[in-house]
Amino acid sequence: METSVILLIVLGAISGLGHGLGVLPDRLTGAVGETVTFVTSMTPTVTPFTVVTWRVEGINNTTTNIITSTSENITDSAYTNRITLFRTTGSLELRNLTPDDAGEYNVLIIPAGEAGKKGTCILEMHAKVSNVVVTPSNTDLVELSGSVRLSCSSSGSSLSFLWLNGSSEVTASDRVQLTDGNTNLTIVSVTRYDQGPFRCHVFNPVSDGTSEPVKLSISFGPENINLTLSPSQEHYDEGSRIILRCSTVSTPTAQFSWFLNGDLLPDTGPELRLVNVQMSQSGNYSCRAFNSKTLRSQTSQPAAVSVLKSQVSNVVVTPSSTDLVELSGSVRLSCSSSGSSLSFLWLNGSSEVTASDRVQLTDGNTTLTIFNVTRYDQGPFRCHVFNPVSDGTSEPVKLSISFGPENIHLKLSPSQEFYERGSNVSLTCWADSQPVAQFSWFLNGDVLPDTGPDLRLMKIQINQSGSYSCQAFNSKTLRYQTSQPAAVSVLVPVSNVAVTSNTTHLLELSGSVRLSCSSSGSSLSFLWLNGSSEVTASDRVQLTDGNATLTIFNVTRYDQGPFRCKVSNGVSDGISQLVNLVVQYGPDSVSIIGPGSVHAGDLTVLYCSAVSAPSVKFSWLFNDKPTDGHEAAYVLQSSRSSDSGTYTCTAVNAATGQNRTANHDLTVTGLPACDCSGAAGRATIITAGCCLVIAALSVTIVYCLLRGRRVKYAAHNQEKISVKEKYSDIYKITETSQNDLNSPPVMKF
Incomplete structure (x- = not known):
């Protein structure tokens, strides 16, 4: 009665059943004795499914209800202890599979309050592969003379067969046949490459297996x-x-x-x-x-x-001579050896000797003759003897070939043009020679007592100056060779350089001066310097006595020096003390600096300047009348109308006896001078005012004097440039330093 109720419930649910596509996989494969699980795609819910039922339509067209699960499980007796139902998803596990379990499995799942879900899955059953065995028709064959058939047997169901040769699959060809569903492999006209090992691989959807290898013996x-x-x-x-x-x-x-x-x-x-x-x-x-x-x-x-039978042995070289002179002799080398069927080869060092104009190989190459021997024929020579079974080489023979001397060289150390007296000089001579040359030494063609390749001159003196040469002699060739001469020049160092002058005080363009330079030493050269510049000859300048004497004609103010004499030779040099000339000139460029117009009562300063050496003395005229002014500055403390007129400055150079004058016009304008003879009551005020005026005048005088100095200095420089341009045709001596031109003249106030 209870079972019937459950079935009615299921049938009622089926009436509202949904298709439930994708609830189960379409197909599963099972192996006999193994387990298979039908897994649904349902998602577990909080409320358990109302109904889950499984059934199967078997291979004999029979339908069996495996299990129905509601509040309780109803299981077919054939599946007791063989199934497990997973209630949360409706999945089913089926164990201990048999071939009769094949069929179509259906599941019905009714979730609470929902339409039922149905799924279908076909289960295919297979027996596992086992007992795979290969049986050959023959295992002992001869290449290209026989055939073999390999048969494969196996337990299982739905079997497939695959043949392997080593690790490669065997496929059908002209010589290879696969028959009876690949269970038989036949190889026709076997070759050595058909020896295997062969294996049969059997498989079905649930398992596979491989036979033991079978190896063929192919002769x-x-x-x-x-x-x-x-x-x-x-x-x-x-x-x-x-x-x-x-x-x-x-x-x-x-x-x-x-x-x-x-x-x-x-x-x-x-x-x-x-x-x-x-x-x-x-x-x-x-x-x-x-x-x-x-x-x-x-x-x-x-x-x-x-x-x-015979072996090479006792190879010996015999020279006709071993002591020769280059290009003056010949030598014959003879080779002997024990053995039969002998061949001979001559070696010079590691190179084979071949015949040439100077070299002959005779007597079956047993004799080597060299004519006009050279230094390159010294060897070592060896004779190499061989036959088809053995060989041998003689001991080396070296020739002594004398040559030279040649390529003679003479070297000085240190190598220089001049040598200071008391220094050390080494001369070394060498030449290509065999045997080593003997050396003798010559000075200016005279033989010296010294021998050997080195000549040492210690603390050399002037009398040892001259041309040195060496001569090489070879006692074997009896030849000589003399070197090119080497000059040795011994000098005394420069010292005590001094300059003397016939005069040091001269008038510009009216006198000449001669400076003489003297020095100790030998092979001296003289050079004159004016400041830092070299003095060279010109129309006014002469250099005589090997440049030891410097003469300047018509001296100018730019010839005052300082002059120095530099003396040198190949080993040293020296320079004299400074010599300055005093050249007197002027006065030139006399001028008056001052205002042309002033106001009555102003402090007025007129400043007279001149270019002169030595300094000039000044005197002043006012409107051609003498004044008491004898300084460069002429001062009017308080200008008046009567001070208007022409002022004349005269500059006198007592040394040259020359004088020059300059004129300056001054105009005084404005009010008359202040009247200071007023009332006694105003005396104090006037006195104070006069003091202030005097103070102001004092400041003005100082300012004018300072400004006058700057103006005169600038005019002096411009005048120097004018004078230099004026005398440019006669000032041919080297230029005086710029500092001499720019120095302001000495002026006396």
């Missing part, structure tokens, strides 16, 4: 037979040891036999050893390989063995 060969000799050489010395090796490609391993000149030898195996070989064993050797399985054989190409 082939012999082929590619090869015969080698060790050591490999054209000829063998009697008593040598020779090994002949025969190799071939063969399965199974070939059997070998040996032949000498076509005759069978008793020896077998892949090696033939000839120990202490004799000449009677010379001939053509060959080997034959035989395969007992294929019944095939192959014979090698013959290898020639040539055994000789």
Whole structure:
């Protein structure tokens, strides 16, 4: 009664059933004895599903209700202890699968308050692969002479077969056949590459398996037979040891036999050893390989063995002479040796000697003759003798070939043009010579007592100056060679340089001066300097006595110096003390600086300047009348109308006896001077005013004097430039320093 109620509920739910697409996978595969789980796509909910029911339509068209779960589970007896229902998702686990479990599985899931969900899944059942075995028809074959069939058997269901050769899949071809659903593999005309190992791989949807490997034994060969000799050489010395090796490609391993000149030898195996070989064993050797399985054989190409009896020994070189002079003699070298079938080769160092115009090889190359020997023919010479089985080389023979002297050189150390008296000089002589040359020394062509390659001159003196040369002599060649001369010039150092003058005080353009330079030392050169500039000859300047005397005609103010004399030779130099000339000139460029117009009562200063050496004396005239002014500045304390007029300044140079004058016009304008003879009551006020005026005048005088000095200094510089331009045609001596031109003249106030 309870079961019927549940079924009615299920049937009622089915009436409102939804399709439920995607609730189960379409298909599952199961293996006999294993487990399969039908997993739904349902999501667990808080409220359990109302109904979950599973059923299966079997392979015999029978339908079985596996389980119905509502508030309780109703399970078919055939599935007791074989299933597990996962109530939260409706998934079903089925265990201990049998072939009868194949079929279509349906699930119905009714969530609370919702339409039912239905799913369908087909379960396919397979038996696992096992007992995979390969059975060959034959395992012992001959290449290209037989065929083989491999059969594969296995337990399981829905089986597929795959053949492997090593790790590669076997596919059908002209020689390979796959039949009976690939269970049989047939190989026609087997080759060595068909030996396997072969395996059969069987599989179905739930499992797979592979057989044990089967390896075929395929006999082939012999082929590619090869015969080698060790050591490999054209000829063998009697008593040598020779090994002949025969190799071939063969399965199974070939059997070998040996032949000498076509005759069978008793020896077998892949090696033939000839120990202490004799000449009677010379001939053509060959080997034959035989395969007992294929019944095939192959014979090698013959290898020639040539055994000789004689060995090279006692190689000796005998020279006709070992002591020769270059280009003056010839030498003959003879080579002898024990042995037979000998060949001869001559070596000079590591190079082979070949015949030329000077070199002859005779008597089968046993004799080497060199004509007109040179230094490059000294060797070492060796004779190399050989035959087909051995060789030998003589001890080296070195020739002594004398040459030279030549390429003689003479070197001075230190190398310089002049040497200071008391210094040390070394002369070294060398030349190409064999044997070493003997040296002698010459000074100005006279032989010196010194010998050897070095000549040392210690604390050299002037009398040792001259041309030195050396001569090299070779006692073997009896030849001489003399070097080019080397000049040794010994000088006394410069010292005590002094300058004297015939006068030091001169009038410009009215006198001449002669400066003489003297110095200790030898081979002296003289150079005159005016300040930092070199003095050179001109119309007014003469350099005589080897430049030791400097004469200046018509001296100018720019010839005052300072002059110095620099003396030098190849080893030292020196310079004199400064010499200054006093050149008197002027006065030139006399001028008056001052205002042209002033107001009555002003302090007025007129300033007279002149270019002169020594300083000039001044006197003043007012309107051609003498005044008491004898200074450069003429001062009017309080100008008046009567001070208007012409002022004349006269500058006198007592040394040159010359004077120059300058004129200046002054105009005084404005009110008359203040009347200070007023009432006594105003005396105090006037006195104070006069004091203030005097103070103001004093400040003005100082200012005018300072300004006058600056004006005169600027005028003085301009005047110097004018004077220099004026006398440019006669001032040909080197220029005086700019400081001399710019220095203001000395002026007396």
